[in-house]
Amino acid sequence: MIYLPKGIKNGEVVDPEKISRDYVEANRIASDTTQYQWREDEFNDITKFDESVCKVHYASTVAKMNVTIGNEPILVSTTPLSVPNTSAGTSSVTRDTNFFEVPLNRGFFEVPIAFVRPDGSTDTKITWESNYPELVHITLSYQYVRRHTSNYAKVPEDGDAQPGDATYSKYYKLRLQTAIDIDGYQIVGSGPGGVNLEESYRGLGFAGRSLVTSVNVVQLLPAGVHTVKAVAALLPIQRIKDNESNLTRLLAQFHIGLVPGSSGDRWGTNVCIGNRNLIVARYGRGKLLRT
Amino acid sequence: MSITTPKSSDQITVGSIETMHDETRIMVNDLAPTNIGRSSINTDHLGAATLVQEAGSQYDLDDTVTAEVSSYGGSNYGLAYPNHAALLAEVTSWTTVTTAAISTTTIRNGSPMIINFSCNAAQFLNSGGAVMKTTQQFMVWFAILIERTITSTGAASNLAIEEAVVGVHLQESIEYIEDIPSTGSPNVKDRIGGVNHPVSYTVMHETSSSYTYGTIKLQAAICPCDASLVGGASGNKFKVQCAYLNYIILEPGS
Numbered sequence: 434m435i436y437l438p439k440g441i442k443n444g445e446v447v448d449p450e451k452i453s454r455d456y457v458e459a460n461r462i463a464s465d466t467t468q469y470q471w472r473e474d475e476f477n478d479i480t481k482f483d484e485s486v487c488k489v490h491y492a493s494t495v496a497k498m499n500v501t502i503g504n505e506p507i508l509v510s511t512t513p514l515s516v517p518n519t520s521a522g523t524s525s526v527t528r529d530t531n532f533f534e535v536p537l538n539r540g541f542f543e544v545p546i547a548f549v550r551p552d553g554s555t556d557t558k559i560t561w562e563s564n565y566p567e568l569v570h571i572t573l574s575y576q577y578v579r580r581h582t583s584n585y586a587k588v589p590e591d592g593d594a595q596p597g598d599a600t601y602s603k604y605y606k607l608r609l610q611t612a613i614d615i616d617g618y619q620i621v622g623s624g625p626g627g628v629n630l631e632e633s634y635r636g637l638g639f640a641g642r643s644l645v646t647s648v649n650v651v652q653l654l655p656a657g658v659h660t661v662k663a664v665a666a667l668l669p670i671q672r673i674k675d676n677e678s679n680l681t682r683l684l685a686q687f688h689i690g691l692v693p694g695s696s697g698d699r700w701g702t703n704v705c706i707g708n709r710n711l712i713v714a715r716y717g718r719g720k721l722l723r724t
Numbered sequence: 725m726s727i728t729t730p731k732s733s734d735q736i737t738v739g740s741i742e743t744m745h746d747e748t749r750i751m752v753n754d755l756a757p758t759n760i761g762r763s764s765i766n767t768d769h770l771g772a773a774t775l776v777q778e779a780g781s782q783y784d785l786d787d788t789v790t791a792e793v794s795s796y797g798g799s800n801y802g803l804a805y806p807n808h809a810a811l812l813a814e815v816t817s818w819t820t821v822t823t824a825a826i827s828t829t830t831i832r833n834g835s836p837m838i839i840n841f842s843c844n845a846a847q848f849l850n851s852g853g854a855v856m857k858t859t860q861q862f863m864v865w866f867a868i869l870i871e872r873t874i875t876s877t878g879a880a881s882n883l884a885i886e887e888a889v890v891g892v893h894l895q896e897s898i899e900y901i902e903d904i905p906s907t908g909s910p911n912v913k914d915r916i917g918g919v920n921h922p923v924s925y926t927v928m929h930e931t932s933s934s935y936t937y938g939t940i941k942l943q944a945a946i947c948p949c950d951a952s953l954v955g956g957a958s959g960n961k962f963k964v965q966c967a968y969l970n971y972i973i974l975e976p977g978s
Contacts, residue, residue, distance in 0.1 A: 449736050453729035456744040460727045463752045465761045468768070477771025479975050487775045487974060489836040491928040493887045500891065501802025502795045505861060505949040516804050517951055519797025526804045572838075574926040576890040581860055645866070645890040647840060647924040708887045712838060712928050714974070716775075 435469050436462050486717050490559045492548035493710035496531040498578070506578055508703040509534045533665070533709075535609065537701030541619065541664040544575070544611075546711050558662035559713050568716045569652050573613050573623070573663050575709035577644040582606070586697040605670040607704055608638030613650050614664045623650050626666070638668045653718070661713055663706075670700045777831055779972040782824040788849070789962040791819040793865060793947035802947075803865070803889065815867040815884040818943040821967045826937045833933035834976040839868055839888070841942045842924040843967035848894055851959030857914040858894040861950035864962050865891035868927060869941040875934055888927040891947070894919050931973065942969045 438455045441447055462470065476482070498506035503517035509532050515523040533544050545557035585605070610626030612619040625639035625646075727747050730740040751759075794800035794814055805811040821843070831837075845864050850856045868888040874881050898915050931937065946962045 447736060448732055449730035449734050449740070450732045452736065452741070453727065453744055456727050456748045457729060459748045460751050463748075463755060464759050466755070466759060466764050467761050468764050468766060471765055471769045473768050474771030475769045476765065477773050479773045479775065482773070489838075489928070489974060491836065491930070493927070495887045497803065497805075497886075498891070499802075499804040500793060500863065500865070500947055500949055501804050502793060502948055503951045506863075516796045516802070519795045519800075524796055524804075572840075572926045574924075578891075578893075582896060641893075641921075642896045643863070643891070643893045645892050645923045645925050647842070647926040708890055710887050710927055712836075712926065714836075714838075 488561075488715045490548070490561065490713040490715075491710065492546040492556075492559050494531050494545065494547045494708070495529075496533075496576075496705070496707040496709075497529045498707060499526045499529070505580075506707075508532055508578065508580070508705050511580065511703055532705040532707055535665045535667045535701070535704050535706060537607075537667045537704070538669045539666070541610070541612065541614075541666045543614075544663040544665050544706050544709060546663060546709055548711075558660055559711055560658065560660045561713075561715070562658045563654070563656050563715065563717075566653065566655050566718045568718055569654050569659075569661075570712075570714040570716070571613055571615070571650045571652070571661055572647060572712040573611075573650075573709070574647045574711075575611070575645075575663070576707035577609055577611075577639070577646075577705070578707055579607060579642055579704040580698065580702075581642060584698050585700050585702075605700065606640045607670060607700060608640045608668040609644070609704070610638045610666045610668060611648070611706075612664050613648060614660075614662045615650075615652060615654070616659055619664060620650050620652070624648050638666075661711065663709065663711060665706055667701055667704060775975050777835060777973040777975060778826060778828040779970075780824050780826070781968060781970040782822045783969070784822040784967045785965060787819070787821050787964050787967060788853070789819045789821070789864065789944045789946055789964055791817060791945040793818075793945050808884065808886070811886060811889070812869075812882060812884045815869050815889070815943050816882070818865075818867065818945040821866075821942040821944050821964055822969050823942075824940045824969050824971060826939060826971075826973075828973070829936050831931045831933070831937055831973055832976055833931065835931040836974045836976070837929045837931050837971060838926065838974070839885075839929065839940060839969075839971045840924070840926040841866065841868065841967065841969045842922070843942075844965045845892055845894075845919055845921040845923055845962065846965040847918055847963040849961040849963060851961070853961065855916060855918075856960075857916050858898050858919055859948070860894065860896060860898055861948060862894045862960070863891045863947045863949050864894070864921075864964075865889065865945050865947060866923065866925065867943045869943050870929065871938040871941065872935040873938065875936045881935060883929070885927050885929060888925060890923075890925055892921050892923060894921070940969060940971055942967060 436459055500506055501516045507528055514528055515525045518524045536542050548556045548559050611624035613623040627637040728743050730736060794802045796802050796804055801810045847855050848858045868885045870883040872881055899912050944964060
C-alpha cells in the first residue's frame with residue numbers, strides 16, 4: 434500500500450471531492466501502515482524499541498556448603514560446625530541458613546528464591562504484570578545435595594546383601610521431585626519427577642546424592658498478573674516390597690522418616706536445595722500465536 | 725480519524741483545504757501503535773538492531789581436572805570462604821575447563837548476561853591417569869569466573885559468581901554383589917569405570933558499564949570431602965567430557 438497523490442490535471446475543472454482524495458488516501462494509509470511505509474533498516478537502533486520488547490527478571494539465593502579438603506558439605510543440621518585446617522586442628526565456620534530442606538512425603542513445597550523487584554521490595558518468587566501477551570522463557574537452576582544413604586535410618590536387614598544385590602540397593606531411597614510452577618500450575622516435565630507408571634503409588638524422582646541441573650520452560654502467557662516459582666518434593670522412602678503389604682508402612686516411617694528399631698538420621702534430614710536461581714525472560718508479542 | 729472533506733457542490737474555500745491539511749498532518753505526524761498494521765515491521769526494517777548484544781559458546785570435549793579445592797588454612801579457605809575476594813582466589817586456582825571470549829567490549833549498563841554450562845562429570849582417575857574405583861566422599865566442583873577490567877583504570881576486577889559455585893558427588897554405590905554359581909558364594913566387586921554424572925547450570929550476571937568484559941571461564945576442582953582422605957587422596961584427577969559454556973547478553977529491558 435503506497436501513497437500516490439493524484440492531484441489535479443492541467444486544465445481540469447477543480448472538484449472539491451477530487452482534491453480531497455489525496456488527503457483521504459494519506460489519512461487512510463497513515464491509519465493502517467504496512468511494511469511499505471517503513472524504510473529498510475528503519476529501526477536499526479534498539480533504543481527505538483519500547484523496553485517491553487524484552488524484560489528479564491532474576492532471582493537467586495546462595496547457600497554455601499563450606500566444603501574444604503577433609504569435610505563433607507555442612508548442611509541444615511550436620512555436625513561438626515567446623516572444618517579441618519592445615520594445622521591438623523579445626524576451624525569454626527558459620528552454617529548457612531539459606532538451605533531449603535525438602536519436606537518428606539508432604540507433596541510440593543515452594544523453594545524460596547530471593548527476588549528483588551524494580552521498586553526494591555523483595556519476594557521469594559518472581560511476579561510481574563503485563564499488558565500484552567508474552568512468550569516467556571523460564572530457567573530454573575539448582576544444587577541438590579543430601580548426606581550419604583548410609584547415614585540415614587535403616588532396618589537391620591538392609592545390611593544383609595544377597596547375591597545379585599548391592600548393599601546400597603537394599604537401602605531405602607530418597608527421591609527428589611522438582612518443578613517450575615506458573616500461576617499455580619506445575620509444568621509437566623519441568624524437573625525430575627513423574628507420576629507412577631505401574632501399581633506403585635510412589636511416583637518417580639531423582640535418587641542420587643547430589644544434582645546440579647538446569648530446567649527450561651518456554652510458555653506463551655496471556656496479558657495479566659503472573660507468578661513463577663520453584664517447587665520441590667521428596668517422595669516416600671519405602672522399598673518396592675513394602676508396596677505389597679501395609680505391614681511396614683507405619684505412620685512414623687511414612688510421614689516423619691523414622692524407621693522403628695533403627696539408628697541413623699531421620700529420612701529427609703539434611704536433604705537440601707542449596708544454591709538456586711530463577712531467570713524469567715519475557716518477550717512481548719502482539720498476539721499469542723502466529724497464524 | 726476521518727478527514728472532513730468538501731462535497732462536489734460545495735464551494736472550495738481556504739478553510740476547507742486547511743481543515744483537510746491539518747487533519748492529515750495531525751494523523752501522519754503522530755502515528756500511534758494502533759496505526760501500525762500487523763506484520764508491518766519485519767526483519768528488513770530492523771537492520772543491525774537486535775535484542776542480543778552478543779552471544780557465544782565454547783566447548784571442550786575432553787578435559788582432565790587436576791586442581792583440588794584448597795585446604796583451610798593460611799590464606800586459603802576452600803569453599804568456606806569469608807568474602808568474595810577469598811572465593812575469587814579459590815576459584816581462580818582451579819582448572820580451567822573451557823574459556824569463552826567476549827568480543828564486545830562496550831556492553832551497555834544493566835544488561836542481562838545469561839551464562840549456562842553443561843558437562844559430563846565422566847571418570848575418576850588416579851594420579852597416573854588410570855580409571856579407578858570411585859570414592860563416595862569425593863566431589864567435583866564447578867564455578868563461573870568472569871575476567872574483566874575497570875574501564876577507567878584498566879585494573880583487573882574479576883568476578884566469581886557465588887551462586888554458580890556448585891558441586892556433585894561421585895557414585896553413591898561403589899560396590900556390587902557378583903553371584904558365583906559354581907561356589908554358591910556371593911562376591912563383592914568394586915565398581916570401576918565411568919561416573920557419568922550430567923551437570924548443567926545457568927546463572928545471570930547484570931553487567932556494569934564500569935567494566936570492560938574479557939572472558940568467561942568454566943573452572944573445576946575435585947575435593948576429597950572426608951577427613952580420612954586427606955593426604956592420601958592427593959593427586960587424584962577427574963575427567964570432564966563434553967563441556968559446553970554458553971552465554972547470551974541481552975539488551976537491558978527492565
